[in-house]
Amino acid sequence: MKSCLIAAAAATIPTLVLAVPTGEKQYFFDTIPASSELIWYPCNQTYECARLSVPLNPLEPNNGLRSEIPIIKRPADKSDEYKGIILTNPGGPGGLGIPFIFASGDEIANFTGPGWDIIGFDPRGMGYSKPHGALGWLGIPPVSPDLQNATYIPPNQQKRAIRADHYGIKIAPRPDAWIESLYEASAEFNELLQAHGNADNQAVPYMTTPNVAFDMLQIAKADARLKGKSDDDVLVNYYGVSYGSVVGQTFTSLYPQHVGRFVIDSVVDLEDWYKAEVGSTLQHTDEGVSTFFTSCFDAGPEKCSFFTGHTSGAIRDRHNNLWANFDLTRAIQEGWGNVTDVAAGQDVMKNILLYVPYSALLNFPAYADTLTTVEALVKANNATAENMIEIGTLWTGPEDPTDPFRAENPFETWCSDSNNPRMVGSDLPIPQEFIDIVHNSSVSSGERFVQVYALCSRLKLRPKWRFSGKVGGDTKTPVLFIGLSKDPITPYENAEKARTLHKGAKMIYVEAVGHGIIGQRNWCVYDKVRAYFQDLTLPGHDNRCPQGDIPFQYIPQAHHKKRDGKDVVAYHRNMVRMHSAFGAM
Numbered sequence: 001m002k003s004c005l006i007a008a009a010a011a012t013i014p015t016l017v018l019a020v021p022t023g024e025k026q027y028f029f030d031t032i033p034a035s036s037e038l039i040w041y042p043c044n045q046t047y048e049c050a051r052l053s054v055p056l057n058p059l060e061p062n063n064g065l066r067s068e069i070p071i072i073k074r075p076a077d078k079s080d081e082y083k084g085i086i087l088t089n090p091g092g093p094g095g096l097g098i099p100f101i102f103a104s105g106d107e108i109a110n111f112t113g114p115g116w117d118i119i120g121f122d123p124r125g126m127g128y129s130k131p132h133g134a135l136g137w138l139g140i141p142p143v144s145p146d147l148q149n150a151t152y153i154p155p156n157q158q159k160r161a162i163r164a165d166h167y168g169i170k171i172a173p174r175p176d177a178w179i180e181s182l183y184e185a186s187a188e189f190n191e192l193l194q195a196h197g198n199a200d201n202q203a204v205p206y207m208t209t210p211n212v213a214f215d216m217l218q219i220a221k222a223d224a225r226l227k228g229k230s231d232d233d234v235l236v237n238y239y240g241v242s243y244g245s246v247v248g249q250t251f252t253s254l255y256p257q258h259v260g261r262f263v264i265d266s267v268v269d270l271e272d273w274y275k276a277e278v279g280s281t282l283q284h285t286d287e288g289v290s291t292f293f294t295s296c297f298d299a300g301p302e303k304c305s306f307f308t309g310h311t312s313g314a315i316r317d318r319h320n321n322l323w324a325n326f327d328l329t330r331a332i333q334e335g336w337g338n339v340t341d342v343a344a345g346q347d348v349m350k351n352i353l354l355y356v357p358y359s360a361l362l363n364f365p366a367y368a369d370t371l372t373t374v375e376a377l378v379k380a381n382n383a384t385a386e387n388m389i390e391i392g393t394l395w396t397g398p399e400d401p402t403d404p405f406r407a408e409n410p411f412e413t414w415c416s417d418s419n420n421p422r423m424v425g426s427d428l429p430i431p432q433e434f435i436d437i438v439h440n441s442s443v444s445s446g447e448r449f450v451q452v453y454a455l456c457s458r459l460k461l462r463p464k465w466r467f468s469g470k471v472g473g474d475t476k477t478p479v480l481f482i483g484l485s486k487d488p489i490t491p492y493e494n495a496e497k498a499r500t501l502h503k504g505a506k507m508i509y510v511e512a513v514g515h516g517i518i519g520q521r522n523w524c525v526y527d528k529v530r531a532y533f534q535d536l537t538l539p540g541h542d543n544r545c546p547q548g549d550i551p552f553q554y555i556p557q558a559h560h561k562k563r564d565g566k567d568v569v570a571y572h573r574n575m576v577r578m579h580s581a582f583g584a585m
């Protein structure tokens, strides 16, 4: 199985969850978008404001109707030890929380003492709330009808708003026949796995993630015994990234009393993982890829080989034009003479692009070189399957089944974890709705999940232990989560959610197009993680890290070798191979 940009100016991005505003700009409730997680915007100089979207009717939380709660924070003084937030209400009914903080926030802070954020919010239907009540201040005239209606978000989109134009990136989906060919290509592997996994093999029933969490506990217990200590109340310390966040959160949920220092980086939504729901994971994928255009433009022609024109839009257009040569659906429909080459080229290009936003810092320069090389091949009418596969090999290295560091197939774990009979072991094709969701979510790499679940859908393994408990809990030690602002596969919103599910947990928000902090060269986040592992220091208000090194400015020289006059991406080979072979994370 094989598979796997920018809106030039970020002028009119209506997304709810853009990276939060830094710098001088001040916001107020007329410009702060609603969001189902708290996102604080600098407001009125010394305050921070947010607009939280909650169900309009708490008794019917999923009917799509939402209420927007305006919230203001008078932040605790940064020099004091941070204690948390204190919500306030000024009285009434009818008293507004926002002006209350403007008027009395300092005084409240004086009597609550240092370390507390003082929070005010307008009650339902009042002040800057939406929807607003009918009559407002004594009712004459009635409040404008525009303000009286709730926000409506279709239930399946409540979590993430995905931009329909994919940031201007135009990449054709693979043809429907591709999904059929996936089944065929995987049939043999699938039958083998099913036959052996269900027959004599004694590992497969025990390869779900809860088993891995159990093993971590056994390791720590054995270590305690080795050191002559009781293993009853042993604490496990842990750093896990990506799927490692599935392991980490499964552990914290199963064994909260054994949680020691836990850093969980680039967080999967655990509930979605066990339900095989994936649409939400792709929230920032195209957004991250689209920054290639601005990064390349900012870098200039010296540093970015794919540079062109006078705006980043010109680079985006050049990118779209190049990708149009690999539109297999069109090639088939229009009877192009090069269908075989286009098919191979589309696969290679998609596999590379799948991996590019995993680290803008490491991958953007190499991606620019790849695009330039491929464009020259197309122009020379020489983008043959053979030449394109060679380009792919520059990213993955040659296939080497004896490589001891090769990743293993993920399906015994992934498919067994998924507790969704429609998606796993159903013997039915993947639901069309699933395919539509991944296509709608990301043109650059949504299809990765079709690859995974095409295999799962016909695989009937019989795991003995599937996780079905409640996620999170009251852990012995507070957990530290990390989210990157434009992560292509685990949106930072997942880290925010995980934080709320774990008592006392904190989250670090890192500005980066990437997945995981390793390789990001972001000393800010490394300092914070170190402080946590050293002294259990948790970030409070200072939980944001700006971008570290800038793509194209930092060139990963050490990893960049020349081979046959071509640039070779020699780092992370196994990662690239794992992604392109399995769509894994």
Ligand SMILES: *[C@@H]1O[C@H](CO)[C@@H](O)[C@H](O)[C@H]1NC(C)=O
Pocket: 026, 027, 028, 043, 044, 102
């Ligand atoms: C806060 O800022 C908004 C927008 O700049 C302004 O309209 C409002 O009057 C300010 N309120 C106070 C109390 O400063």
Ligand SMILES: *[C@@H]1O[C@H](CO)[C@@H](O)[C@H](O)[C@H]1NC(C)=O
Pocket: 109, 110, 111, 113, 114
């Ligand atoms: C509260 O205000 C009084 C009077 O200005 C001041 O002396 C005191 O230090 C303040 N206390 C705190 C905790 O800010």
Ligand SMILES: *[C@@H]1O[C@H](CO)[C@@H](O)[C@H](O)[C@H]1NC(C)=O
Pocket: 145, 146, 147, 149
């Ligand atoms: C408010 O909602 C109602 C019912 O959905 C709709 O008929 C009406 O047009 C809406 N009004 C405005 C101003 O959007």
Ligand SMILES: *[C@@H]1O[C@H](CO)[C@@H](O)[C@H](O)[C@H]1NC(C)=O
Pocket: 325, 326, 336, 337, 338, 341, 342, 345, 378, 381, 382, 383
């Ligand atoms: C395939 O053929 C079409 C039509 O002749 C051409 O426009 C396109 O550039 C070719 N694609 C590749 C990858 O060479």
Ligand SMILES: *[C@@H]1O[C@H](CO)[C@@H](O)[C@H](O)[C@H]1NC(C)=O
Pocket: 380, 382, 387
């Ligand atoms: C096409 O690519 C092959 C393999 O790299 C090369 O040997 C050949 O010279 C190229 N043909 C043209 C016309 O550039």
Ligand SMILES: *[C@@H]1O[C@H](CO)[C@@H](O)[C@H](O)[C@H]1NC(C)=O
Pocket: 164, 433, 436, 437, 440
């Ligand atoms: C996908 O997007 C199309 C076009 O915007 C829309 O009509 C369709 O309802 C979407 N499908 C899903 C499952 O989101």
